[in-house]
Amino acid sequence: MAIVVEQRENAVAEYKRILAKVLENRPSGTRQRLAVALGKNRSFISQIANPSYATPIPAQHLETIFEICLFPATERRAFLDAYGRAHPGKVERRQRKDHHRLRPVTVYVPDLEDEAKNHALDRLLSDIAARIGKLTED
Template sequence: MADAATDEEADAGAVAIYKRIFKEVLDRRPSGMRLRLAHAMGKNRSFVSQISNPTYPVPIPVQHLNTIFDVCHFSPQAKAAFLRAYARAHPRRTSRLTEGPHERTLTLHLPDLGSTKRNGQLDALFQEFARRLIVLVQDK
């Protein structure tokens, strides 16, 4: 039982290391970066605050890493240090960064059409457009 607690403390410490790097990058960016990042990930600002705070043991989900790197403009040195610390904290997750297709998130700000049904139709139209465009681009 004591071994499990020690492992958990080690994991929390490893998570805190990469979160400190992330927080340092965020703190050097202009105000509004957390909100911009939240929009890009499809999350709220409090989620970004939670995943960037080293005192919270909540890990950063691997599927958000490329978005974080793109939006926050990590320097090559900061990105390398972050990835080394992330790999130490989550050795099985980092393989997911290199395998499979890479994708990124684009957030669009659309007008509210005043109706849930019409808003849903507009959202579906943009999603279908994006899917079809990706198929065209990938069929070189």
């Protein structure tokens, strides 16, 4: 039993290393775009891309990660292989669902001249976009 847990932990670290490598090779701002697309903070992106953290990447975020990070085919296959070893059956269940491609939309909003308020507005808009996305999945 302990061997299976260790193998899964190694597979989690492996797919996180692949994500970290892909992120390192992307333009500046990719982590922020990914955080916005997922409706999360940048610290969440740091956790899911750090092999030292055991925090798994939720399966529902995979397509968004692949899309925003522009995963090369080879890295995508390696990532999905490791993800499948770490979380047996989750990739197959996600692939059975109909996925919609994402597209970026730029929205210009007023600067509220307060970092906390601006951040709250950004989160609100991300949440609205995520909820709209969920409506299209049903």
